[in-house]
Structures are given as structure tokens and as C-alpha cells.
Amino acid sequence: MATWKEETQSLAGSDLVMIRGGSGKPLLVLHDELGYTGWMSWNEELAKDRELIIPLQPGYGKSPRQDWMWRHRDLANYYLNVIRELGLEKPDVLAFSAGAYTAAEMAAANPELLGSITLVGPMGIKPDEGEIFDIFSCTIKTCLRQTVFNKEAKEYAEIYGGEMSAEQFEWFEDARAESARLGWEPYMFNPSLPDLLRSAKNAQLPTLLIRGSEDAVIPQDCIRRYHEALPQAETVSIEGTGHRPEIEDSAAFLAAVKKFLA
């Protein structure tokens, strides 16, 4: 196993807890709206030739909440300052769901600071057809069922199987609360984002859009609209997976990501 560690650094005006593991060119990983679910096999695989830096989003239980963060755009600019203060040279960004929304905001705000963005099941742009699934108006279990299509995936059971401890429950609720603070209204999208992404389009920021073919959280039209805003983007559909292709079909997911990052 690659060694990974949890560390806290004072960055961009607050303490930020990060998971860091592997070595090589930095890969900034932004977790989704339900929080970091632990070091999985896909992390391990990518860490073979990359240094993974996974900030635990402020307000998600470990890194303290920042009162001034109202929108994903605020969080995005915070992370851009983190990149500056860590001295990272054009890191690649791999981001999931609402984390991908944040990454898109980062790309819109300052594409020159990034090497590339890989957006997996990205929220952030309102689809013309379909709706982004409302994770706030269902129970935790319903939300997880909606999220994962391939329920036979080994790591799905590892993450979500068994009893939820009191601590896990609290983290989950912290994550939901902070997600609501940032994304309640409009629900998980920024109407300006497609226009703001013009900067990333003009900069020809390398972009990969990944979506599970059976994703029931973000409709296919979200990908179409992202692609419309970022025509340079490559798109990959991972068959037979839902909103968590990285654990539902890790091999296909890794193949797509590695090919793009190579």
C-alpha cells in the first residue's frame, strides 16, 4: 500500500485537513457532497505515480467551517489560494459530483493555475433536460441507493455496508449541512457558470468529463452542457455504473483517467 497520511496545515486563512499519499506530479482530488469516504483501491492505483492531495472540505467535520463561504465559487477561490500557498505547479484536478462543480468554478476563475480538470458526474450546470437529483429530501439510504447503480461493487459494501457509527452519522450530517449551505439554492448549479467557463475554454484547459452510463444523480444533459461550455473536453461514459464509477468499475475509471493524465 502507498503510504498516505492525514495532515493539517494552515492555508489560505484557515486550518485545512488533507489526506496526502503517493509521490509524483500533484493530483488534487476534490471529494463529493457526501464527504471523503476513505482511501480506496483507485486512490492506491493513482498514487503509484502521482501525489494525491485530498483536502477534506471545510465544514465536513474535520476542517473547520468557514463562515464566509456561501457558494461553491467561494470554496473554489479558497482552493485556488490553497494551491498558491502550497506552491503547487499547475496541478491536475480530479473531482467528483459537487467537488467537480467546485473544480469547474476553479477553472472558470483561474484556468492558468491548473494543469487539467477531470470532472466525474459533475454538478454545477443546470441541465436543460432532467434534473440534478435532490440529495437533501431523502434518507441517507435512499440517497446512497440513488447514487450507486452497481450495488455488487465490492467497495460499495466496504464503504456503506454494516451499521453506521455515531461518528459516521455525525460526519454525514456535517457534510449534508455544509452542502446545503453552499448549494441549496439554486440547487447545486450556478447559472453563470457556463459563461464564466469561457476563460477555461479560451485557455484550452485540458478537460475530461466522465459520467456513469446509469448515473441517476446528474442527467446526461449536464455533460452536454459542460461540453458546450468546454468544447475541448474529452468525454467518457463508463457503462453499467452510476454516480460513483470510481468504485463501481474502478478498472474502467482508472483506464480513462490514466489515459487522460498521461
Next chain:
Amino acid sequence: MQIAHFTERPVRYLAEEPVLENRAFFGVSNKYYDREKASHDYNFYLDEACFCEEVGFDAVAINEHHGNPFCSGSVVNIEAAILARITTKAKIVIIGNMLPGVKHPLRTAEELATIDTISRGRLVTGWVRGAGSEQFFNNANPAYNREMFNEAHSFIMDCWTKDGPWRYEGKHFHYRHVNPWVKPYQEMPQQWIPGVLSAETVMWCAEKQYPYLGLGTALGPTCDLWDMYADKSAELGYQAGPENFGYLLPIFCADTDEKAQEIGKGFIFGGGQNAFSRPEHTLPPGYNSKSAIRMLGQQPGGSWLGVSKDKLMAGADDSWDASAYDGLRAKLVAGYEKVQDNMQIVVGSPETCAQKIKDILSVIRPGVFTCFAVQGNVSDKDRLRSVELLGKEVLPDVRKHADEIGLFGPFDRLPGSVKLAPGTKRAPVVDREALAKLNLP
């Protein structure tokens, strides 16, 4: 003591099956709405309030909920405004305006001031955060609920006390020109705050010297909470007393115990209060404080308003056979008996009701007592008979008892007016010996 009548103004023409099938009132489709029957109900409930005044209630209390046939009142200030004109002496108690859901405190300040002015000073205004489900209905961000509540409340207080025009730039609300040309008729209307065992709300009330109204909460935990209020008030230099506390209790009265028992089952129609909304709607993200969430997480089987960690974890299709209505109803009836044993619902003849109410008052010693009228599809006639029996036969007895044990209402003695010197031990606010004598399960 002030005695109020409260009703949720239930939608009475709705069959029970859609509620059971939906597992809650919130979210039942409005395709069942009936214009004619609704028109009757809205008018009836206003007439019922007038009748309450006529038979001796000191106050009529109303509230609002949204997207929910549990309560047909969706814009409480409209009904209160009508009551301001058609009643003559009863206090009009609003429990309450949901500040984070309305999202427009300037408008709320104007509406309430209008009601107080038309009624010539009979408004008692309450503030609420709104149930969890209201956050969805109003698209009010639950994670900012407490902040918005505090800010809106503080803004309204300024509206009612500061001369305008002035400008307001807050965190959640912004007004360039604040200068409402209607102010409350009273210098400051009393503010009574309803709550369901929220320690944060209780502390807030103690700080503001606002009466706290327990909404049918179990007597033991209610005593604990009122002690908490009294400790805080002692810290702040005043002795809390009955004038600081109110209690709302579901009550149905009929000529005989048997009849009351039968009709009183309206309280469990569709699952009753525990079926107000499903767990995922009752606790939206960020709505509760971190300490409340921690408590919930540590007591997975524990229940708060019918919500537990286990229920939050359950999926929509788990352990629910919506077609097994008879089984569900049997469970509800068992629950009906249990809450009566626990004295959280009082149902019976005037004698039965009076005795139970007096027993409850002896324990928690509130200065405001509110009779929560029956839910479900109960006829106009049976509802009005309950009001009449309560007003004419039960309340005189209850008032006599309240006087004997010194239950001052907030209009008899202003909350916060009994000062306590630093270092002085506060007096008890509840009677735990009386509680023990009740031998509650």
C-alpha cells in the same frame, strides 16, 4: 392564567388512505383538494374561533403549515387579520410566524402591526423556525435557519421600536428604506414562543424573557426543560414563574367518556402528529444544531418527533406495507391509548378532562394553557360541542385550581418582572412531587 383554544384547522374531507400511503401528511398530493369543502372549513374555523371567545376562552391561537393537510392554515396572518375584526376581546395568538420560511421580515412586521392595530392591541405574536418540511416547501436553506430566524427577529424588533427611515444591511436580509407606516397598537406585543424540547430555543426565550410554550411534550422532559429556563433566568437576574411558561395539550371533550374516546381518535388520524412529515423532511440538512445531531446519532433507536437515526437511515421502501391499513390503524390505536396514559392527550367528559388538566397544571405550573382541538374528520357539531363543554364546564374549574396554586399568566404578571438578587437561590418552577404522584409509565 390565560387559557387559549388552538386548532390546526385540519383538512377534514381527506380520506385517511392517502396519508397512510404517503407515510405522512406532508407531501400528500393536493389533487385531493376540494374547493367547496375547503371553503366551508375555512369559514367554519373562523366561526369556531368566535364561539371560543363567546364561551370563555381568553385567546384563540392559530399557526400555519405548508403543503400539508394536517393544517389548512398556510398564511396565518390573513386568518389572524380576519379574527382581529370579527372577535372583540380574545387575544389573537399566532404560534407563529416562521421567519426563515417567509424570508421577508419587513413585510411580516407590517402584517403583524396591522393585525395588532385592527384588533386594538390584542395580538400575541410568536416566532417559529418552521418545521423541517417547511424548509423544503419554502425553499428556505435549512443550514441558515437559525441565523435567519435570529436576524429576522432582531430586525422586526427594530422595525417596531426605531423611528424611520433607516437602512439595513444584514447577513441574510437587506433593506434600503425601512420606514413602515404601521406600528403595533401595543407598545410591544407579547411574544410567546412554541417549541418541542429544543434546549436552544428555551435558552433564547429565557434571555429574551419570552414565555416558552411546550407543544404537548411529555411531562418529565418538560419539567427538565423548564428548570433549564429557570436556571438561565436566575443567572440573568430574574425569577421565572408561571408567566414564563405555556403548555399546549391535545384535548377533546364530549358529553360522555365513551363518546369522547371514539371521536378523540381524530388525534391519530393518518398517524397523528408523528406522521406530520417523513424523517427526511423533518430533519433537513443543517436544520438542527451540531449538539442535537450528536444526540440523535448516539441514540439510534431514540425518537424525536417520531424521528430517529434508524429512521433517517431507512430507505423509502423499507418495512412499509401501505396496503395493510387495518394493521396500521391497530398500531395507531395502541399509540392513542399510550399517549393518554402518558397524559399527552386528554380525552373525556368534562369531569375527566378537568381532573386531568388540573393534575397536569399542578406539575408543570404554566401561566398559559392552550387546548389543542381534535384533528381528523370530526364534524362541526362535535367540534363545537367540545368547545362549549370546555368553555362552560371545564375552564371554570381549571381557572379556580390555577388561582389556588398561583398560576399567573403573562398578562397577570409580566415575564421577567420578578427580580432575583445575585446569589439568591431561585424558587422551583415545577412540582416534581406532583409528577411522581401521577405514576406515569
